[in-house]
Amino acid sequence: MFGNAPQGHFLRGASQGGEQADQLYLGMLGSLIAFLWSVAEYLHNEDADLTVKALKGFKDILPDEVRTWQMIEQIARDIFHRFGFSEIKTPVLEKTELFARSIGEATDIVEKEMYTFDDRHGASITMRPEGTASVLRSFIEHGLHVQRPVQRLYTMGPMFRYERPQKGRLRQFHQMSVEVLGSDNPKVDAEVIAMARLLFNELGISVTLEINSLGCRSCRPLFNSRLVEFLKECAGRLCPDCERRRLTNPLRVLDCKNEKCRALFDKAPVISDHLCDQCRDHFTDMEDGLKLLDIPYSVNPFMVRGLDYYTRTTFEFVSNALGAQSAVGAGGRYDGLTKDLGGPDIPGIGFAIGMERLVLLISQQGKNAHATSIDLFVAALGKAAREPAFKMAHALRVKGLQVAIDHEGRSLKSQMKQAGRLNSGYTFIIGDDELEKGVGALRNMVTHDQSPVTLPGDLEDWAAKMVKIIK
């Protein structure tokens, strides 16, 4: 913003400073003009707003909203633990190769959405766009499959994708994701789906479940080639979007909302007709599992996932209250992925839930986070009371109470107001009178009862006594 100001004027003036006084004078004048110039330029600069704002698509989660996040996380952890899952935390940065190999080179995520850059030694690294790849990398790297035949893991944290932000979609977003590694049993698929279902139920939000099977590496190619062939016959009669998708992402075409396209697709090949025997059995066994647990669902043969690693079971929890980004949670089976990442061939299934979308739903229909509250507000009146009050507040905090205190020397009325705002259970009032008598006033903020409490001789004993009264 000072970029166009004349440069080097000071040096010029200084280096020739021995020559003549008026030259020095001219140099100083030049400096002054340059300074005024840059100030004027600064004042006229259209980017003169000096406030630094968050990056596009990156959002602050303010304290009020954090309470909702904490509630979600607490309920989620509780449920995951009930199902025998353990938390794992992996780094946000990984080698770019990890995602290229797992998600797929040709996917939108890898092609144009990743935050990828070279580190200081020129190695290509990427901020994770999703969680599964990292968890599997860690699983393989530490040989977790050796410790236990079936591992149940979950993780929570930020993910990054460079997309145009819109409702329910940010560049930094957060997921809770869950992985079961080491079993290809279809009942595990049903169990994992049931767990997600339970989480939505306990959060009080209504979502519908859609399931599908994408087949495996032996039967999907056949379906794919039939589909591509079919679409080739439709060429020219499809909507522009579909004409494009026909070549880039054939499965997506079947999901088109255009009526003319839909009419054409009546005769399109359907994945369920092309599943191999094992895949079909797997799917029906999973359906049986869902029925056994009374999990309602619908089969959506057009459901397609944007990550290449999915095989067989895929599923999505959708809501019509989210705008265009209707999926709150989604996942599927990814048998073969560990092998692709250079590890042993271990089957797996998992899902991810988008936190921001969950929060959006909860704000509309879900259960509210508890209001925050504290145990006690210590109100000190007058200079003499402040130091003892400060010591008492600390002693109570050491004993485990949630205590607030005001250091600004405000009026009692103002301090009472603060206590009310903080939802304090009690207020302890100490002023000159109380100091003199050695007795403070403990006010119950709910019943308005006020009772005298002797000021501490021994701080610790006193604090212990107070805890008994208040708790």
Next chain:
RNA sequence: GUGAGCGUGGCUCAGACGGUUAGAGCACCGGGUUGUGGCCCCGGAGGUCGUGGGUUCAAGUCCCAUCGCUCACCCCA
């Protein structure tokens, strides 16, 4: 990457056909109660009307540009 809508105190928004000191509610601070919260009443602080330019005697209002936000396409959690 493409398209549309919107930018006025911290938040939600009013501001007729351009016209003189730019308003309200919520929130905040103080007072009414010489030391007692939520309700009520009174007062206060807080805005270069996103930014730059243009038209005009006069621009929050009209025009152009630019930046930002939002929603949608695409794609995904």
